[in-house]
Amino acid sequence: MNLPSHTPDPGDLHTTGQAIQAGQVSSLEILNHAATIAQSEACRHVFMPGTAQSPLSAARALPQTAQPLAGIPVSIKDLFDVAGQVTTAGSTVLSGTAPARADCPAVARLRAAGAVFVGRTNMVEFAFSGVGINPHYGTPVNPADPAARRIPGGSSSGAAVSVATGAALVGLGSDTGGSLRIPAALCGIVGFKSTARLVPTGGAVPLSTTLDTVGALTRSVRDAITAHEVLAARAVRLADKPLSACRLAVARTQMQDGLDDTVAQAFGRSLQALADAGADIREIALEEIGELASINASGGFSAAESYAWHRTLIAAHEAEYDPRVAFRILRGARMSAFEYIDLLAARKGWVSRMEACLSGFDAVLSPTVPIVAPLIASVQDDDNEFFRVNSLLLRNTSVVNTLDGCAISLPCHTPGQLPVGLMLWHAALHDDALLELALQIESTLAKSL
Numbered sequence: 001m002n003l004p005s006h007t008p009d010p011g012d013l014h015t016t017g018q019a020i021q022a023g024q025v026s027s028l029e030i031l032n033h034a035a036t037i038a039q040s041e042a043c044r045h046v047f048m049p050g051t052a053q054s055p056l057s058a059a060r061a062l063p064q065t066a067q068p069l070a071g072i073p074v075s076i077k078d079l080f081d082v083a084g085q086v087t088t089a090g091s092t093v094l095s096g097t098a099p100a101r102a103d104c105p106a107v108a109r110l111r112a113a114g115a116v117f118v119g120r121t122n123m124v125e126f127a128f129s130g131v132g133i134n135p136h137y138g139t140p141v142n143p144a145d146p147a148a149r150r151i152p153g154g155s156s157s158g159a160a161v162s163v164a165t166g167a168a169l170v171g172l173g174s175d176t177g178g179s180l181r182i183p184a185a186l187c188g189i190v191g192f193k194s195t196a197r198l199v200p201t202g203g204a205v206p207l208s209t210t211l212d213t214v215g216a217l218t219r220s221v222r223d224a225i226t227a228h229e230v231l232a233a234r235a236v237r238l239a240d241k242p243l244s245a246c247r248l249a250v251a252r253t254q255m256q257d258g259l260d261d262t263v264a265q266a267f268g269r270s271l272q273a274l275a276d277a278g279a280d281i282r283e284i285a286l287e288e289i290g291e292l293a294s295i296n297a298s299g300g301f302s303a304a305e306s307y308a309w310h311r312t313l314i315a316a317h318e319a320e321y322d323p324r325v326a327f328r329i330l331r332g333a334r335m336s337a338f339e340y341i342d343l344l345a346a347r348k349g350w351v352s353r354m355e356a357c358l359s360g361f362d363a364v365l366s367p368t369v370p371i372v373a374p375l376i377a378s379v380q381d382d383d384n385e386f387f388r389v390n391s392l393l394l395r396n397t398s399v400v401n402t403l404d405g406c407a408i409s410l411p412c413h414t415p416g417q418l419p420v421g422l423m424l425w426h427a428a429l430h431d432d433a434l435l436e437l438a439l440q441i442e443s444t445l446a447k448s449l
Contacts, residue, residue, distance in 0.1 A: 027071030031055035045138030067114030104203020121158030132157035153183030178397025185421025244278030307332025368421030
């Protein structure tokens with residue numbers, strides 16, 4: 001990053017916050033640098049048109065008292081209401097709607113913590129894909145390999161690229177089937193999906209009211225903890241449990257199927273580094289994961305619940321939707337009431353069996369996604385390839401959403417490799433223990449590279 005010589009590389013929000021507090025750099029310098037990146041070629045198609053904020057006006061509006069995000073550039077996924085702005089959810093269908101009258105709860109909490117909003121980020125239309133393609137506003141290019149023009153992952157595509165490039169140090173996003181963790185894995189940053197109930201979803205365009213989770217993309221685990229504490233309005237409690245006292249599971253069923261060579265090598269190397277650090281790692285069958293295909297055969301929660309929200313809008317404006325998004329929403333029109341009720345019951349029983357299997361383990365370890373980021377050109381115009389890649393990207397992460405669990409994706413690749421994510425996950429309300437474990441694993445992996 002080409003900051004002025006007296007301005008430190010922002011690194012993560014903690015490094016930046018400490019530099020601001022120590023007087024080593026001003027908030028205005030940090031915000032000017034973020035704005036420069038946001039306007040660069042690296043962030044083409046990342047921010048929604050006309051949503052950038054002036055660094056000078058933002059710096060003048062900063063609170064005088066110390067706040068956890070004071071002076072920190074934060075991006076907002078175009079899914080969330082910001083007072084005075086139109087929420088379009090990456091679609092042209094909503095572009096003519098009235099501006100939001102108030103901040104949604106997540107945005108209000110970030111604002112109260114001193115965050116400086118650098119702009120609204122592009123996303124998959126209505127958050128309905130893990131690939132990151134947007135035919136209306138363009139597709140952000142994965143900054144890990146910009147010359148090759150690889151997908152960023154979705155649906156929080158712009159949020160991930162904003163953080164990976166340094167245009168923002170926190171990216172507010174959502175996760176219904178992996179929309180935080182997939183782009184985090186493909187772009188080489190951190191994505192944390194909390195237990196869904198911990199952060200309010202009000203004021204966000206819904207995909208699935210059952211599965212939607214609000215969270216953040218960050219540049220480190222400690223930043224993920226701070227962002228979660230702000231968004232959930234709660235303190236994370238760390239128990240100081242050493243890695244050598246942790247019992248970790250590796251699922252055999254599905255999670256390791258069809259890994260490409262880069263992902264397989266990075267995952268195996270990560271497991272070995274954790275074992276060498278004293279972690280007790282055990283492979284378990286976890287055959288219950290194999291039941292999900294039949295449980296969701298009628299279309300799943302996203303199809304039914306998105307259609308309930310879109311049914312009037314899509315009837316009048318279907319031609320304006322991304323056809324791949326419309327296709328999946330309209331699956332919900334064919335789901336009967338008894339199928340939806342059966343789905344609720346099947347999920348409840350499945351969660352109970354999964355929780356019993358995970359009892360006694362501190363976390364499960366899996367590759368976040370089984371492949372590195374493919375080229376945009378390979379999926380942009382080929383429906384078969386698009387849906388094949390989308391299914392692969394969502395395969396592992398969506399398990400945690402169905403579980404109503406928590407999960408975090410950490411970078412685990414070596415320098416020079418395309419990014420690979422290591423996913424730590426568990427059942428609901430294991431968030432604090434999972435975050436503490438992620439801190440230790442992040443440190444252990446850094447030492448092993």
